Amino acid sequence: xxxxxxxxxxxxxxxxxxxxxxxxxxxxxxxxxxxxxxxxxxxxxxxxxxxxxxxxxxxxxxxxxxxxxxxxxxxxxxxxxxxxxxxxxxxxxxxxxxxxxxxxxxxxxxxxxxxxxxxxxxxxxxxxxxxxxxxxxxxxxxxxxxxxxxxxxxxxxxxxxxxxxxxxxxxxxxxxxxxxxxxxxxxxxxxxxxxxxxxxxxxxxxxxxxxxxxxxxxxxxxxxxxxxxxxxxxxxxxxxxxxxxxxxxxxxxxxxxxxxxxxxxxxxxxxxxxxxxxxxx
Amino acid sequence: xxxxxxxxxxxxxxxxxxxxxxxxxxxxxxxxxxxxxxxxxxxxxxxxxxxxxxxxxxxxxxxxxxxxxxxxxxxxxxxxxxxxxxxxxxxxxxxxxxxxxxxxxxxxxxxxxxxxxxxxxxxxxxxxxxxxxxxxxxxxxxxxxxxxxxxxxxxxxxxxxxxxxxxxxxxxxxxxxxxxxxxxxxxxxxxxxxxxxxxxxxxxxxxxxxxxxxxxxxxxxxxxxxxxxxxxxxxxxxxxxxxxxxxxxxxxxxxxxxxxxxxxxxxxxxxxxxxxxxx
Numbered sequence: 008x009x010x011x012x013x014x015x016x017x018x019x020x021x022x023x024x025x026x027x028x029x030x031x032x033x034x035x036x037x038x039x040x041x042x043x044x045x046x047x048x049x050x051x052x053x054x055x056x057x058x059x060x061x062x063x064x065x066x067x068x069x070x071x072x073x074x075x076x077x078x079x080x081x082x083x084x085x086x087x088x089x090x091x092x093x094x095x096x097x098x099x100x101x102x103x104x105x106x107x108x109x110x111x112x113x114x115x116x117x118x119x120x121x122x123x124x125x126x127x128x129x130x131x132x133x134x135x136x137x138x139x140x141x142x143x144x145x146x147x148x149x150x151x152x153x154x155x156x157x158x159x160x161x162x163x164x165x166x167x168x169x170x171x172x173x174x175x176x177x178x179x180x181x182x183x184x185x186x187x188x189x190x191x192x193x194x195x196x197x198x199x200x201x202x203x204x205x206x207x208x209x210x211x212x213x214x215x216x217x218x219x220x221x222x223x224x225x226x227x228x229x230x231x232x233x234x235x236x237x238x239x240x241x242x243x244x245x246x247x248x249x250x251x252x253x254x255x256x257x258x259x260x261x262x263x264x265x266x267x268x269x270x271x272x273x274x275x276x277x278x279x280x281x282x283x284x285x286x287x288x
Numbered sequence: 289x290x291x292x293x294x295x296x297x298x299x300x301x302x303x304x305x306x307x308x309x310x311x312x313x314x315x316x317x318x319x320x321x322x323x324x325x326x327x328x329x330x331x332x333x334x335x336x337x338x339x340x341x342x343x344x345x346x347x348x349x350x351x352x353x354x355x356x357x358x359x360x361x362x363x364x365x366x367x368x369x370x371x372x373x374x375x376x377x378x379x380x381x382x383x384x385x386x387x388x389x390x391x392x393x394x395x396x397x398x399x400x401x402x403x404x405x406x407x408x409x410x411x412x413x414x415x416x417x418x419x420x421x422x423x424x425x426x427x428x429x430x431x432x433x434x435x436x437x438x439x440x441x442x443x444x445x446x447x448x449x450x451x452x453x454x455x456x457x458x459x460x461x462x463x464x465x466x467x468x469x470x471x472x473x474x475x476x477x478x479x480x481x482x483x484x485x486x487x488x489x490x491x492x493x494x495x496x497x498x499x500x501x502x503x504x505x506x507x508x509x510x511x512x513x514x515x516x517x518x519x520x521x522x523x524x525x526x527x528x529x530x531x532x533x534x535x536x537x538x539x540x541x542x543x544x545x546x547x548x549x550x551x552x553x554x555x556x557x558x559x560x561x562x563x564x565x566x567x
Contacts (some may be wrong), residue, residue, distance in 0.1 A: 023460065029354055030363070030376065034380075036383075037428075111290075115296070119296070119297060121489075122550065123488070124489070125491040125543065126300070126304070248389075267386065271385070
């Protein structure tokens, strides 16, 4: 009898050991990737690197200013498109959870979340690039905005659902019109949650490459024209990483480092906000 | 505004179908299992890419499932609170936050040489890049999707159930095996589906590591360790080069197939989760 219990206890311990081992071993690849990118990238970054365009093949030096500016512009434009639509839809979904429209809209959010990013690229190519006849920054922004939407919508909806209904009822009983209740009470109360959703979605799209291949395309020169092709950080990393030149690889390492840091900082900020305001996302 | 969203999704669907019409018309359904992809002589068959996509995704899934289950059990049951658990949870989320292009770049310079020497040891052609390499990177990338869902679900197991089992003298392992696992089985499966959806549509890391060959080798070993192509990677590589209608439209048809498959998998996963959490 005792021996039987002993076996069972040992089995339990062994299982725990296995689980702990597997759970922690998976942080290993993450640590290896992060350290390697930092090691390769951190020495590339300096003032010259941030303010110059890439050097042609055969010349050392050069920087990634075109991609930095491009990424900023593209992400900014997609935020302008996606954030208002996302927040409004999120408010609608949380205020009217049981209408037919919100059922289908919710379904569409789920669908959008599952669409592979490359497919978004194809579609935007036919919507914007083909009619305009040229790759353009604006088309890249639209593609990224489509990727951003579901994240913003879901986080807005979920934050607002958690607000106590008494808040809204109190405002309504004071005679405040419905649209002002939404604008002045509901949205400000859920502001932190909405903000963290927005930051999370920006962190997600800033590293997206696949939809940009057929839309913003890339450009070796500094450009701010939104109807012309524009370089972005992930696209620069892709083209230079797959090139055979060491100088270009170095540029790509530096760009990866900057991209990684940006994404990490955004994620940490989101974490801090959600912890401070005690939000569940 | 919600109506815009619905229009957007319908628009995506219509665009994909319209643009793949030329290839559907001229190639028919045989397109899906045609073994040869040769745009130069106008022969299009999607079989190599279907095999590539399925092989990479399911290998990645197979590798990732033990890890994501282990994380779910560890953070859901053994150690749900405290700094160590927070640290681990945050690092799992970080895995999902790192852009896929960075995994691909790292893979080219670090993983590929390692795989190459490994392939020399087991006596297969040492390409380095290929389906096996892509699967490894994919496996790491998709773990967070199943894991973070699994953690939430395992924490939702009612404690009276567990306490009952403990009171009957069950060890921790027995509680996990015969109470927690059966209770959360469908939910954990949904998490695996979400991971699979991710893996099928993942483009950049795979494109950089798979070697991009559209021919398909004869033996399984050669296919598995050799270079290949997935549906997503062939679109990424050839879309801007496609110079005639049928070629382009064949690529879009691949996108359409990819769209349907990932959407269906995702919706099934989401349905299971809603069912589970409403119980």
